[in-house]
Amino acid sequence: MGPQQLKRAFLGFDLSTQKLKAILLNSCLEVVASAEVKFDSDLPEFRTVGGANPGPNKNEFFVQPVMWVKAMDIVLDRLVMQEADLSTVAAISGSGQQHGSLYWSKHGIAALENLDPDKFLHSQIDDSAFVVNRTPIWMDASTTKQCVEMETAIGGHLDMVELTGSKCYERFTGPQIRKIYQQRTHAYEDAQRISLVSSFLASLFLGAVAPIDFSDGSGMNLLDIRQKNWSKACLNACAPDLEERLGQAVSPNAIVGSVSEYFVKRFSFPADCKVVACTGDNPSALAGMLVDSNWLSISLGTSDTLMMSMKEPLNWEEGHVLCHPTETDEYMGLLCFRNGSLVREEVNKTEAGGDWQKFNELLESTPRGNFGNMAVHFNEMEIIPKAKGTLRWNKDSMPHPADAAKGVIKFSSPEIEIRALIEGQMLHHRAVAEDMGFHFGNETQILATGGASVNKSILQTIADVFNAPVHIQTESEAALMGAAFRAAYVLYRNELSEGTTPLSYKDYVLSLTPNKLQLVCEPHKDSADIYAHMLLRYRDMARTLA
Numbered sequence: 001m002g003p004q005q006l007k008r009a010f011l012g013f014d015l016s017t018q019k020l021k022a023i024l025l026n027s028c029l030e031v032v033a034s035a036e037v038k039f040d041s042d043l044p045e046f047r048t049v050g051g052a053n054p055g056p057n058k059n060e061f062f063v064q065p066v067m068w069v070k071a072m073d074i075v076l077d078r079l080v081m082q083e084a085d086l087s088t089v090a091a092i093s094g095s096g097q098q099h100g101s102l103y104w105s106k107h108g109i110a111a112l113e114n115l116d117p118d119k120f121l122h123s124q125i126d127d128s129a130f131v132v133n134r135t136p137i138w139m140d141a142s143t144t145k146q147c148v149e150m151e152t153a154i155g156g157h158l159d160m161v162e163l164t165g166s167k168c169y170e171r172f173t174g175p176q177i178r179k180i181y182q183q184r185t186h187a188y189e190d191a192q193r194i195s196l197v198s199s200f201l202a203s204l205f206l207g208a209v210a211p212i213d214f215s216d217g218s219g220m221n222l223l224d225i226r227q228k229n230w231s232k233a234c235l236n237a238c239a240p241d242l243e244e245r246l247g248q249a250v251s252p253n254a255i256v257g258s259v260s261e262y263f264v265k266r267f268s269f270p271a272d273c274k275v276v277a278c279t280g281d282n283p284s285a286l287a288g289m290l291v292d293s294n295w296l297s298i299s300l301g302t303s304d305t306l307m308m309s310m311k312e313p314l315n316w317e318e319g320h321v322l323c324h325p326t327e328t329d330e331y332m333g334l335l336c337f338r339n340g341s342l343v344r345e346e347v348n349k350t351e352a353g354g355d356w357q358k359f360n361e362l363l364e365s366t367p368r369g370n371f372g373n374m375a376v377h378f379n380e381m382e383i384i385p386k387a388k389g390t391l392r393w394n395k396d397s398m399p400h401p402a403d404a405a406k407g408v409i410k411f412s413s414p415e416i417e418i419r420a421l422i423e424g425q426m427l428h429h430r431a432v433a434e435d436m437g438f439h440f441g442n443e444t445q446i447l448a449t450g451g452a453s454v455n456k457s458i459l460q461t462i463a464d465v466f467n468a469p470v471h472i473q474t475e476s477e478a479a480l481m482g483a484a485f486r487a488a489y490v491l492y493r494n495e496l497s498e499g500t501t502p503l504s505y506k507d508y509v510l511s512l513t514p515n516k517l518q519l520v521c522e523p524h525k526d527s528a529d530i531y532a533h534m535l536l537r538y539r540d541m542a543r544t545l546a
């Protein structure tokens with residue numbers, strides 16, 4: 001590595017549900033600075049709860065895109081306040097919460113292309129930059145009608161799975177675009193371009209609308225995951241003239257351009273600093289984890305997700321198969337559960353006064369198996385299974401005596417309530433993963449990331465329910481690391497002289513930095529027996545709710 005390369009840095013962003021986070025890595029891929037902006041507390045004027053606004057109709061959730069723009073102004077200033085030297089940034093990439101869509105106005109694109117470095121981003125890319133100011137995000141589940149219409153138009157849900165890797169899901173971008181086309185036809189017609197949250201992030205740095213990468217693009221019910229191109233059948237089933245609004249999908253290994261002059265003048269980025277295609281937060285987390293195929297990756301962010309690498313695309317009738325974010329001829333499996341951290345937070349509030357330490361003490365004061373008390377908390381309509389409601393059962397495998405008033409009656413103590421929640425969530429995740437064919441054996445290891453992965457008592461329950469050791473990464477969250485690692489790797493590939501075979505992504509990253517893993521919990525010896533039985537009972541409970 002020459003002296004110039006030694007001074008190079010890589011910048012990664014994660015625009016997830018509740019926060020915008022940034023991380024700066026040096027040429028050895030070590031963290032030198034990081035910053036974050038929490039939407040609820042740092043930008044209270046947008047009145048989000050958990051990073052989202054509930055919409056006027058059932059199952060609707062949205063965000064005002066200008067909140068994300070404002071967050072970018074703040075996070076960059078916070079990096080500068082830490083004396084992060086942005087003049088050394090050789091490449092940027094990012095990850096975004098999946099499925100959310102932004103609808104650029106003509107004026108917005110012009111503003112993006114002509115940013116004045118003396119002004120904040122949010123004073124230039126304001127409400128008028130978007131034709132839809134209540135932009136739908138992944139939590140929105142209001143498009144059942146559009147899902148049915150799209151699947152019917154292409155020949156049924158199995159054809160949708162075969163083509164796009166998922167049957168139509170309400171939060172996926174295609175059905176969301178169709179709803180906007182149907183309900184706000186003028187806005188759709190006025191939308192010059194449509195971005196995902198990830199490609200929107202890239203667009204801010206590029207000073208132009210950036211292409212959608214095909215890994216995050218696999219979360220739209222629009223992309224043919226084998227051809228890695230938009231499926232004409234799906235586009236036609238969604239909305240007219242959609243291809244021109246989406247632009248050409250690109251590889252996540254693509255450089256989409258250099259940073260715009262705005263960032264050069266305002267933050268001293270080098271003029272040749274490259275913008276690498278941004279991708280979805282779950283693909284990015286997988287990229288940040290650097291693990292082998294016997295590992296199951298668990299992200300405990302706002303949603304709980306399970307991720308796994310896949311050589312070939314399996315036809316999953318539930319769950320999602322996405323194009324892999326780094327091994328671009330491979331795939332990844334993704335299971336997403338809506339009722340994750342926000343439900344844990346709510347129970348923490350009611351049972352432990354919002355104090356995680358107390359929550360953990362209560363959780364640990366109860367035995368594995370919780371005296372046979374179990375609960376399922378689907379506060380919002382769950383994704384798999386599609387079910388809503390709360391159910392508590394006692395040890396007799398019968399509905400709790402007072403269960404007639406579902407979701408109202410509680411167990412006799414906060415500690416039983418808390419263990420029932422966490423065990424119930426993890427049994428649910430394990431049952432769905434098994435249904436999708438994930439094999440849990442002696443070799444299985446788990447790597448956890450996301451906000452709740454700091455909680456060792458929750459991780460211990462995961463180790464016990466999944467009967468596998470649980471690890472965490474010590475540096476930072478995987479999605480954020482994945483964004484910065486990809487920035488470094490794609491630049492490395494781009495700079496190789498012609499004819500040189502590049503290292504694989506994983507070999508390249510590991511040649512610069514070891515994967516800093518920490519084993520946090522091992523399963524107890526009696527776990528397999530206890531939870532095998534509870535898994536069967538959980539299935540009965542889920543069936544009762546569905």
Ligand SMILES: Nc1ncnc2c1ncn2[C@@H]1O[C@H](COP(=O)(O)OP(=O)(O)O)[C@@H](O)[C@H]1O
Nearest residue numbers: 016017018019301302341345356450451452455
């Ligand atoms: N000590 C903790 N124990 C359990 N959950 C926690 C703890 N600290 C934070 N969290 C959870 O982490 C969630 C945020 O995770 P994060 O990965 O930052 O979200 P996202 O990436 O979706 O914006 C919060 O909803 C919060 O409930």
Ligand SMILES: O=C(CO)[C@@H](O)[C@H](O)COP(=O)(O)O
Nearest residue numbers: 016017098138301302303336
């Ligand atoms: O909908 C999905 C994945 O399909 C969600 O996982 C979003 O990508 C949001 O991620 P987090 O903010 O919860 O990390």
